[in-house]
Amino acid sequence: MDMSEYKDIFKAESEEHLQQLNESLLGLEQNPLEIEYINTMFRSAHTLKGMSATMGFSTIAELTHEMENLMDMVRKCQVAVSDSLIDILFECLDTLEALVESVDTGGEVNISHLQATLTQAMEGALCAVEATGNIASSLAGTVSINTQENLKPAHETEMHIQLSESENADIETAHHEGNRILELKVMLDPSCVLKSARSTLVLINLSKMGKIIKCMPSEADLEDEKFGFEFSVVFATKEDDARITEVITKISEIKAIDISALYACENDETESTIKEDTRESQKCSSGVKRSESVKSIQSVRVNIERLDNLMNLVGELIINKIRLNQLASDINAKSLDESLANLDRLTNEIQNEVMEARMVPIDQVFSRFPRMIRDLAKSEGKQVDLVIEGKEIELDRTVLDEIGDPLVHLLRNAVDHGIEPTGERIKLGKPVAGFVGLSASRQRNSVIIEVQDDGKGMDPGHLRDIAVKKGIMNREEVDKLSDTDALNLIFVAGFSGAKTITDVSGRGVGMDAVKTKIEALGGTVKVSSVPGQGSSIKLQLPLTVAIIQSLMVTIAGETYAIPLANVVRDVGIKARDIKTIEGKEVILLRGEVLPLLRLRDVLDCPGEAEKKENLIVVVVERMGSNIGFVVDQLLGQQEVIIKTLDNKLLKNTRGFAGATILGDGSVALILDIATLI
């Protein structure tokens, strides 16, 4: 069977289970007695085992199998939840994550060390259990895939039929009632995995046709799998051999059945037939509390590409609708009004529905942070309480995919640079555990994500000093900065607030990269901080990236869209006020030197610009500083639907975020300020 087509869904679902395992394990660490966490982990490990075995990923199957066994022992109170156990399990989850990840690449992950640790954890517990004299049930829990073959076929050798008095009496009675007394030898297929269950199925089917007088080995041993691949039954029945053979061989994994008549019976040895209570362990596991009220959600998985296509088509539809409106007004066709109004309403509804369908709860990103913060705090010897709010807030999938890394960076900063070491916190009279808050909230058409901490905060004066030391600005310049602007220095490329670069932060993306990323999404970043009390970084993100608010301008007769997120303001200037510094045009605006760029030149438009005295300048913000774009004409604000330029021919185009189609059917390019200059 070719399983490769299932790889994607396998990965996606495995990742969900891993997330659930991580969350439960974090919960368990906080509250080691909460049975629901243990049960959830057991179930997830079990499900992963079944899935990976089906895919043929034996390493994942082995590891999850052992985790499942360990969790089973935990829930039966045979293993205590200790710090070391939690650590082992976290290591398991990390390894599993790597294994699931390597499914595509086919890379090998060595798990033998981890398996040894797991076995040790279980064996250690076993010894303890043995001391309390409760071995039987725990043994069942530690049979791993590999050791299953090692089970001794204790009773496989020749079986003598030894009947007890009561069994003899049973035979007597059955014989009198006109039954034939048979000895059945049932042989299982060697590929049979659950021998005990298979033998039970045989016994159930037999008991429908007659009376089972004796099993060899005993029924209890059969259920415990204490037999090889065959067992015998003394059976009283009125059915003929052919019928019995038919019924039994109809059961899967039965290799053969051998029937022989049994008339005489020697012997009088008494044998106790007390059945062990094999159900004991089961009772324990089924006594688990469950919530019965959970309603299943009707949902389907849809490839994100489909949704992108759908969004694109809706965009086309809207553009055509706008054209239609324009045409209708051009020809003054009043009769079209009503149906056009309907079309308007319907396209708006479709657009909203598609946008909703692309929305996913922000929890998909947030959920990995508790684990990250825990590890981070542990490695730095700090205590941190992460408080997450608003994880149900929904965001466009595309936006969500992009904010993961920036948030990781902000949270790392909060723990690494924000929260003080425990000793220092005590000295300052702050709570021992530092507070890191991560919250999401919806504000009209945007989502606000805030990362807060109650750590040492940022000192504007200190930031000014760093800026000077790093040569970003000179002393005179920094002294002119307001405190808010000084805080914004952290977003300047090449600026790192860390006194020493540690393992955790101060590598990978910097704050400038965070800002660039958020702005590329059409969002904004704001920082505030009170020295000694903590910092807060607020990200404002658009709900969707498919539609953006733009300022429409014309340059050399062409229409262009400038994303409103980049626009600071527009101003009219006089050509005679333009000065030059080192050959570059600038203008003094509200006491600030504003570099000017003529978009006509930047975009290399053909033709000459007419010499005008009154010029229109759009001031945009880029990397923390302002630039003025000289444009020909302002057309006003408009919502535009982005058509990305990601096909082969255009994907390397710089300076444009995409294109949009205007109501009159013409195309306008959307400027990407970050790559334009």
Next chain:
Amino acid sequence: MAKIMIVDDAAFMRMVIKDILKKNGHEVVAECVDGLDAVQKYPQFKPDLVFMDIVMPNMEGTDALKKIMQMDPSARVVMCSSIGQQSVVTDALKSGALDFIVKPFDAAKVLEVIGKVM
């Protein structure tokens, strides 16, 4: 051709089983995400056969089996188990499950079981 209901909390497993069944001319009339879902959907769809996973949230397969057998003593339920669950499977068989398959299974195993219990 049989009308079959699949009960498994893993969408992946449901997909694998469903594809096997559909490729071999069977009709999947319902898919359930847990035992509770199965108990609710069974009377609604009256399937000829149920493939029932065991370890699931909200209601385990063995409990769902018992509830379904109460509703319809002639219900045909096949348990989908993993290695290491002999006692649970044995219990399920005693409660009326007709057969079981062990993960990982292939198409041949699934079809064999259908042939045997139908």
